[in-house]
Amino acid sequence: MxxxxxxxxxxxxxxxxxxxxxxxxxxxxxxxxxxxxxxxxxxxxxxxxxxxxxxxxxxxxxxxxxxxxxxxxxxxxxxxxxxxxxxxxxxxxxxxxxxxxxxxxxxxxxxxxxxxxxxxxxxxxxxxxxxxxxxxxxxxxxxxxxxxxxxxxxxxxxxxxxxxxxxxxxxxxxxxxxxxxxxxxxxxxxxxxxxxxxxxxxxxxxxxxxxxxxxxxxxxxxxxxxxxxxxxxxxxxxxxxxxxxxYERVLNMVGRIAYDYLSRRNTIPKHVKPFLDFVFMHSDNFFSELFVRNLFGTNAPRHYIFKEIINKLPFMSLERLIREFSLTHLGETILSFILHSLPLVILSQQKKEEDNAKRIAMNLGLNNGKPMRLAYITDTYFDINGVARSSKIVRYLASTYNLPVDVIAVGNKQDREDNLVLLTPMTEFSTPFYEEFKLRVPSLVELLDVLKGYSHIHVATPGPLGIMSILVAKLLNLPLSFAFHTDVPSYAYKYTNSSDLKDWLYKALVFICHLADRVFVPSETYLKTLVEKGVSANKIKVFKRGVDTELFSPSYREKDFFQKNFGIPTKGNVVLYVGRVSKEKNLDTFLYCAKVFPEDTFIVVGDGPYRKDLEERKPKNTYFVGYLTGLSLAKAYASADVFLFPSETETYGQVVLEAMASGLPVIVSSKGASHEHVQEGINGFIANSPEDFAEKLNRILGNPYLREFMSKEALSYARSMDLKESYLNYIDSIMSLSGVKA
Incomplete structure (x- = not known):
């Protein structure tokens, strides 16, 4: 031979x-x-x-x-x-x-x-x-x-x-x-x-x-x-x-056979046939290649060009439909999105075959364990909110401790960080009632290429990326967990007063929970809420987040901090609110208290769609300073005297913990979950109405000894909630699901 x-x-x-x-x-x-x-x-x-x-x-x-x-x-x-x-x-x-x-x-x-x-x-x-x-x-x-x-x-x-x-x-x-x-x-x-x-x-x-x-x-x-x-x-x-x-090979096969089938029936439009002949390798025409590559912006090898087309065509068609609506353009857009989903169908079938093969191997006594790697999905990462903050902490811990975890988000790929995978936004739109927050939609094909390499998918947000990831997880038969961070149904009710919309959104939320193998909630309050709505209690696990007590500390208190940094002539006591400035945060109660205590200073840290309306109605002793982060935020907390947080829709209330870690007694609403941090009369107060908030605030401001006692108790409670330990436990709980569908 x-x-x-x-x-x-x-x-x-x-x-x-x-x-x-x-x-x-x-x-x-x-x-x-x-x-x-x-x-x-x-x-x-x-x-x-x-x-x-x-x-x-x-x-x-x-x-x-x-x-x-x-x-x-x-x-x-x-x-x-x-x-x-x-x-x-x-x-x-x-x-x-x-x-x-x-x-x-x-x-x-x-x-x-x-x-x-x-x-x-x-x-x-x-x-x-x-x-x-x-x-x-x-x-x-x-x-x-x-x-x-x-x-x-x-x-x-x-x-x-x-x-x-x-x-x-x-x-x-x-x-x-x-x-x-x-x-x-x-x-x-x-x-x-x-x-x-x-x-x-x-x-x-x-x-x-x-x-x-x-x-x-x-x-x-x-x-x-x-x-x-x-x-x-x-x-x-x-x-x-x-x-x-x-899956690209099966995609090519399906595409080429379909094209040949339609060509033999003379159903391919003459003006696109030369270009499709190039895509499906019936011709090597240089000008067709130049046109196709320029149109779809790709330098991919020729056997990946069909994939590139079905990846980008739906968004090009959608843009044209929005610019110039017609039934023809609508039909083309619908067809292009159907083609866009074809890779997921193919890969799900391949994954099913692979899972069947693994089951056979297990019956033969072979171990086919796949290396664990968690995809932590979030629609918000670069924004300023609690979910984005949690995502950043997960990524930081994954990078620091070399954990098999990646945060998956949509954003500019130049913003590279370890354990962060960014998908290209193909289109975006403003969130209803919150125009500052953009919902970004990635390509399903790109998302599929990323997620097929993971053993488990955790969805932290029910936005476009989260919902698409749930679809991928179910079709690829991957273990799936979901975190209920934001009470979207209650938010919607605050803006619309529509009980029907609220009920519909809760039904959608419960449907997502039913799809997940495990649901994480940040509080006992919302565990009860989901159970009442029909989610099995056995599926739900409470995850209580800790707080960064190194960043948030009384040691950052500065005299005249607000005067020096924002030109605010503080008088009396400083009563602070930190969070989104929106209707669901019940900030009318904050203004009510400001009017009751005209000799004290009320400061709002944050921004949002309700700010303009509040500024038009605020009393003279109330000030808005916008978003603060990092050390500036820590100093704002520590330089205040009381934290007043009237939100009735909090699923956890992370800012309450941050205030406590800064040595502030807190007053929170009895509605939502913020009150779970508060021991009545020990580290703060729980209020039921605007009048009750004012009465509880009067008790703190009028009694320096009580305020000092509550400050110490609040600090002690916050320091018992270790940030790193709580998040590592959270990640471990999610990762424990990776073997559920082996």
Whole structure:
């Protein structure tokens, strides 16, 4: 045998595979392939294949068209039956002639007679995609063990299957190494083994039906002729290789077959046909390539261009629809978004196959644990709010302690940080009632490419990114958790006074909770709320966040801080509010108290859609300073005397903890969850109405000894809530779900 390393794609299809491949193909009578054998030959040679073959389904008509060429050997993929299992498998047979093909067609009804014939005739063959369910065949432990008894070669890499199958199939093959194990299987099933070697060896092929990915997966062996190459397959002297695997190959296949099907029916518009001919490799026209690449802004390899188009086309179509509405543009936009979802459908099917393979391996006693890595999903990261702050803490801890956690958000990719993955915003729109906060929509294709590498998905926000991530998690069968951080239904009610809208939003929220494997809430109050709305209590876990007591501390108190930094002529006591300036925060109560205490100073730190309205109605002793962060915020807390927080919709009240850590007694609402931090009369007060807030504030301001006592108790409580420990426990609780759907 020669020393030349020869390569061949040992699994591929031409137009001779002319039967429909699935229920939809059957419905429209669309064949599995339209690819011409001559195109296959040309592309395989361009991609470095030494020897050429075609393995159509149960026919050699395609390969016979190029069989006269010296590098070609005749092959076929046969559907063969296990009579006692009512099961079917695909067997790839290489280096045959027309007489042998006719014999094999007759023997397909019995796999044992089929393989026996191949052995007697010394014909090279391999079991195609061993763990793939051929025509709904149920892959069982007994069926796999019969594969072991029959086949010396397994196709270990198939270009259209998922990335994880190779490892599983190779582990199974290695599990049965040795004649002793083969003899044990013979006794178990009372079947004589037809194996020639005690070790299973491997082949590989693209399984291409569309012509775009031919030769990107291959089998190689040292051979200086095709006869030597076939001998290497029979004797197990092969190795396998592949370019990157992924759903893109099936996407190309579906796209090319659909395009060829429509072209033959003259339904492709003439003005786009030259460009689609380039995309699907029917032509190499330079100007078509230039136009397509410029239009979609891509330098991707040619076999990824179709993916780039369906990634960007929906947003281009949507922009045009908004600019110029018409029914035609509407139809094109809808169709483009349907195409945009196609990768998710394909990958979910591949993931299902991979999960089935893992279950089979587990039944055989193999461990297929995937390295854990958590995707922490948030629609808000660079904004100023509690959810964004939590996301930043998770990312910081992941980076500091080298945790297998990444925060996934939508934003400018120049804002790079460790353990932060940013997706490109394809479109964005303002949040109702809160125009400053933008909801950014990423590409589903880009999101899918990111999330397929994770073992668990945690969704911190029910925005566009969060909802899309839930969809991906469910279709990829990944463990999913959800955090209820924001009481959106109550917010909506505050702005609209619509009970129907509030009820509808709670139903949507409960639906999301039902989809999740676990739901995290920041307080006992909202645990009860979700249970009352219909979420199982067993699914809910309370996560209480700690506070950064190094940043928020009484030591940062500065005399005349507000005068020096904001020009505020403070008098009397400083009563502080920190948070979003919006209607749901009940800041009218804050203004009410300011009017009751005209000799004291009331300061609002934060911004939002309600600020202008409040500033028009505020008394003279009330001031708005806008957003503060970091040390400036810490100094603002510490330089105040009382923290008054009237919000009735808080799911936790992180700012209450920050105020306590700064040594401030607090007054909070009895509604929402902020009051869970407060021991009445010890570290603060809980109020029920504007008048009650004013009365409780009067008790603190009028009694310096009480204020000092409450300050110490508030500080003590905050320091008992360790930030790092609480978040590490939170991450650990989420990660514990990673094995739920193994």
């Amino acid at each position: 020669g020393n030349y390393l020869a390569k061949a794609d040992l699994h591929l299809h031409s137009k001779a595979s002319n039967l429909p491949g699935g229920w939809f193909s059957q419905l429209i009578n669309c064949p599995e392939s339209f690819t011409e054998p001559q195109e296959i030959y040309k592309r395989l040679k361009e991609r470095g294949m030494t020897y050429i073959t075609i393995t159509d389904h149960n026919t050699i008509d395609g390969v016979l068209e190029i069989a006269h060429l010296p590098e070609v050997f005749i092959s076929c993929e046969y559907t063969v039956f296990f009579p006692e299992e009512k099961a079917k498998v695909h067997v790839l047979v290489y280096g045959i002639d027309e007489k042998i093909h006719q014999d094999l067609i007759k023997l397909r009804e019995n796999v044992y007679e089929f393989v026996k014939y191949l052995k007697e005739k010394d014909i090279a063959h391999s079991l195609a995609h061993p763990l793939y369910s051929v025509q709904d065949t149920r892959i069982t432990k007994s069926l796999v063990e019969k594969f072991v008894l029959l086949f010396d070669n397994w196709e270990i890499i198939n270009g259209t299957r998922g990335e994880g199958l190779r490892i599983v199939e190779e582990k199974i093959a290695r599990l049965y190494d040795g004649w002793e194990k083969i003899r044990q299987l013979e006794e178990r099933y009372n079947i004589q083994s037809l194996r020639s070697r005690e070790h299973i060896t491997f082949t590989a092929g693209s399984d291409d039906h569309g012509g775009l990915d031919l030769g990107r997966t291959w089998t190689e062996a040292k051979a200086s002729s095709k006869e030597e190459f076939l001998k290497a397959i029979k004797e197990g002297h092969t190795s396998v290789g592949t370019e990157e695997l992924g």
